[in-house]
Amino acid sequence: MSDTTSSRPATGPGPRDLPTVDITGWTCPAPLRETPRVVMGHGGGGALTAELVQQIFVPAFGGELLGQLGDSAVFPLGGQRLAFSTDSYVVRPLFFPGGSIGDLAVNGTVNDLAMSGARAAYLSCGFILEEGVEMPVVAGVADAMGAAARAAGVEVATGDTKVVEAGRGDGVYLNTAGIGVIPPGVDLRPQRVVPGDVVIVSGDIGVHGVAIMSVREGLEFGVEIESDCAALGGLVQAMLAVTPDLHVLRDPTRGGLAAALNEIATASATGVVIDERAVPVPPAVANACAILGLDPMYVANEGKLVAFVPREHADAVLDAMRAHPLGVGAAVIGEAVAAHPGMVVARTPLGGTRVVDLPLGEQLPRIC
Amino acid sequence: MKYLDEFQNPELARRLLDEIRGMVTRPWALMEVCGGQTHTIIRHGIDQLLPEEVELIHGPGCPVCVTPLAVIDKALEIAARPEVIFCSFGDMLRVPGTDRDLFRVRSEGGDVRVVYSPLDALKIAQQNPDREVVFFGIGFETTAPPNAMAVHQARRLGLDNFSMLVSHVRVPPAIEAIMNSPSCRVQGFLAAGHVCSVMGVDEYPALAERFGVPIVVTGFEPLDILEGIRRTVRQLERGEHTVENAYPRAVRPEGNPAARAMLADVFEVADRSWRGIGTIPASGWRLSERYRGYDAEHRFSVEGIATREPAACRSGEVLQGLIKPHECQAFGTTCTPRTPLGATMVSSEGACAAYYLYRRLGTAPTPLEATPVV
Numbered sequence: 001m002s003d004t005t006s007s008r009p010a011t012g013p014g015p016r017d018l019p020t021v022d023i024t025g026w027t028c029p030a031p032l033r034e035t036p037r038v039v040m041g042h043g044g045g046g047a048l049t050a051e052l053v054q055q056i057f058v059p060a061f062g063g064e065l066l067g068q069l070g071d072s073a074v075f076p077l078g079g080q081r082l083a084f085s086t087d088s089y090v091v092r093p094l095f096f097p098g099g100s101i102g103d104l105a106v107n108g109t110v111n112d113l114a115m116s117g118a119r120a121a122y123l124s125c126g127f128i129l130e131e132g133v134e135m136p137v138v139a140g141v142a143d144a145m146g147a148a149a150r151a152a153g154v155e156v157a158t159g160d161t162k163v164v165e166a167g168r169g170d171g172v173y174l175n176t177a178g179i180g181v182i183p184p185g186v187d188l189r190p191q192r193v194v195p196g197d198v199v200i201v202s203g204d205i206g207v208h209g210v211a212i213m214s215v216r217e218g219l220e221f222g223v224e225i226e227s228d229c230a231a232l233g234g235l236v237q238a239m240l241a242v243t244p245d246l247h248v249l250r251d252p253t254r255g256g257l258a259a260a261l262n263e264i265a266t267a268s269a270t271g272v273v274i275d276e277r278a279v280p281v282p283p284a285v286a287n288a289c290a291i292l293g294l295d296p297m298y299v300a301n302e303g304k305l306v307a308f309v310p311r312e313h314a315d316a317v318l319d320a321m322r323a324h325p326l327g328v329g330a331a332v333i334g335e336a337v338a339a340h341p342g343m344v345v346a347r348t349p350l351g352g353t354r355v356v357d358l359p360l361g362e363q364l365p366r367i368c
Numbered sequence: 369m370k371y372l373d374e375f376q377n378p379e380l381a382r383r384l385l386d387e388i389r390g391m392v393t394r395p396w397a398l399m400e401v402c403g404g405q406t407h408t409i410i411r412h413g414i415d416q417l418l419p420e421e422v423e424l425i426h427g428p429g430c431p432v433c434v435t436p437l438a439v440i441d442k443a444l445e446i447a448a449r450p451e452v453i454f455c456s457f458g459d460m461l462r463v464p465g466t467d468r469d470l471f472r473v474r475s476e477g478g479d480v481r482v483v484y485s486p487l488d489a490l491k492i493a494q495q496n497p498d499r500e501v502v503f504f505g506i507g508f509e510t511t512a513p514p515n516a517m518a519v520h521q522a523r524r525l526g527l528d529n530f531s532m533l534v535s536h537v538r539v540p541p542a543i544e545a546i547m548n549s550p551s552c553r554v555q556g557f558l559a560a561g562h563v564c565s566v567m568g569v570d571e572y573p574a575l576a577e578r579f580g581v582p583i584v585v586t587g588f589e590p591l592d593i594l595e596g597i598r599r600t601v602r603q604l605e606r607g608e609h610t611v612e613n614a615y616p617r618a619v620r621p622e623g624n625p626a627a628r629a630m631l632a633d634v635f636e637v638a639d640r641s642w643r644g645i646g647t648i649p650a651s652g653w654r655l656s657e658r659y660r661g662y663d664a665e666h667r668f669s670v671e672g673i674a675t676r677e678p679a680a681c682r683s684g685e686v687l688q689g690l691i692k693p694h695e696c697q698a699f700g701t702t703c704t705p706r707t708p709l710g711a712t713m714v715s716s717e718g719a720c721a722a723y724y725l726y727r728r729l730g731t732a733p734t735p736l737e738a739t740p741v742v
Binding site for chain 1: 376378381410412413414416417434459471472474475476484590706716724725726727728
């Protein structure tokens with residue numbers, strides 16, 4: 001607390017002292033500026049996560065590749081361009097409608113590689129098991145991983161197992177890392193986005209996050225919502241077959257579509273305008289979000305992608321996506337623009353406009 | 369979803385806007401009482417679409433925003449105790465107390481849990497008989513009945529390890545306080561539909577008559593808001609000031625008798641302080657005498673709390689409708705959702721949060737002189 005902050009009783013407004021306060025020297029008493037300990041928002045995929053990475057991890061590790069901050073590191077090796085990625089999975093419950101932590105651990109890393117245009121080749125797998133977990137649970141997770149890997153055409157090539165004491169884990173935590181090969185001519189990165197690019201999503205958004213919430217919190221929304229967890233490598237290959245000149249791809253996982261679009265807008269220094277009416281949100285997800293006070297744009301997905309495509313290729317790419325089982329619901333939702341670089345703006349159904357911001361941390365259900 | 373789509377229909381919205389434009393002959397200032405309505409207005413750009421004569425002033429109806437700092441500090445102190453499981457709705461966790469929030473308490477070892485209903489907290493109390501389970505009972509008439517029900521159930525079940533930190537507030541006294549202010553510019557109210565769905569509309573005719581203002585009970589979807597505005601403007605243009613129900617699909621004149629009975633059983637009306645505004649007589653509830661044993665303030669000694677409000681924060685003026693959020697010098701500079709000075713910037717229903725999230729494109733902070741209400 002800075003000396004420039006005056007004391008004021010909790011009740012009663014008192015005289016307004018703004019003109020005498022030097023707000024440039026003011027220290028916010030809120031806890032989020034100075035976080036001496038990790039809070040849940042640091043893992044939410046929003047602004048707090050970005051700050052953690054940029055202020056602690058990047059300076060500690062250095063290195064050019066990490067500084068790119070892409071879903072995968074992309075580098076040349078042995079005459080080929082490789083993509084390398086890792087992710088950890090701490091989801092509860094371990095099994096949920098439409099998938100399991102095992103499916104997530106495979107598909108998540110395969111998708112991170114796919115967003116670089118890479119065809120995933122090999123995965124590693126790290127199990128952190130909690131003492132006392134039933135063996136059939138572990139076997140179920142492993143079986144799900146194996147099935148997901150076979151479906152994605154990737155081999156789990158190496159792994160590791162650790163056990164932590166009872167009470168120090170949520171049953172099973174998983175880490176996967178993956179490596180894949182990027183075909184010649186493919187160069188997917190936000191810096192290639194230019195005004196005029198068409199923004200396409202591959203289908204309904206918000207499904208995975210609402211599915212997890214419904215089972216984790218015991219909420220019922222009238223219909224069962226299944227996670228969209230899926231490996232997107234095949235869909236990406238179908239898109240690249242139309243043109244290798246896609247500009248950027250992202251899978252909007254934590255932080256949802258809003259976070260993915262903001263990351264691209266920031267990294268490309270272009271503006272993004274989306275038409276809210278064009279964003280596909282299934283009724284059950286809209287329903288659940290309306291009840292909880294959440295915005296589907298910020299809810300996690302696990303089997304969707306967002307693509308920035310040169311305008312001249314957009315129709316053909318859209319057709320190719322809709323011809324693929326994982327892109328049937330593909331839709332054009334907006335475009336990149338020269339105005340408001342680094343910001344995402346939505347046209348509302350009524351004709352107004354609003355900013356679509358990077359989420360701070362986790363979305364929180366509102367009081368009423 | 370069909371049901372939601374029906375209340376966001378752009379064609380119907382255009383017709384309502386045309387009708388409003390057609391009837392307006394001079395400037396009118398309307399207050400939407402509820403923070404949920406504020407977010408609908410800003411998120412959908414309704415204020416941008418209205419004729420310039422119709423100004424919307426954002427009211428004090430965000431339950432998180434008006435919870436006094438002293439109560440939040442008490443919550444933080446109770447939540448940090450090792451014997452306590454502290455249960456709260458999610459959006460209270462990020463609201464800053466004097467020097468930390470509930471997320472910080474949790475990261476320091478406090479057992480803080482997000483629940484979706486106070487009855488979930490009761491279940492936790494049943495499952496943890498050796499722990500003290502405290503529920504943070506805040507909000508308006510909307511959340512008070514289920515919270516009352518939880519206390520009622522706790523007594524019925526003999527759950528001695530359950531208590532509630534209560535900071536409930538009532539809307540009609542706040543409307544009265546706003547209208548009594550010499551600097552008040554409000555000429556008509558969009559009353560909060562969910563509050564009226566519990567309490568009915570009995571409390572409003574006297575206010576409409578006394579202050580000569582139309583009060584239109586209004587829902588939360590874009591078409592609800594536009595219909596509420598249309599009816600309020602129509603009354604103003606005709607020189608009328610009655611109470612109308614523009615939300616009949618949810619609000620009956622008598623409200624919800626069962627919920628009101630539960631409120632009467634568990635709570636009693638009391639003076640309450642509102643963060644950023646001050647104490648308003650008879651503007652809240654506390655647990656009645658026979659439920660006093662479930663009052664967390666009585667169960668835990670939390671006296672001697674010293675609060676410090678940030679001096680630069682003008683959220684009180686925002687809550688009273690005296691300034692718009694972007695007219696505060698700190699808006700978007702020293703005060704953001706990442707570094708909030710006041711609860712209005714951090715709450716999911718806060719007006720400052722709405723402006724920051726949806727409307728900061730091209731808005732320049734402009735200082736405006738204003739005087740607090742009470």
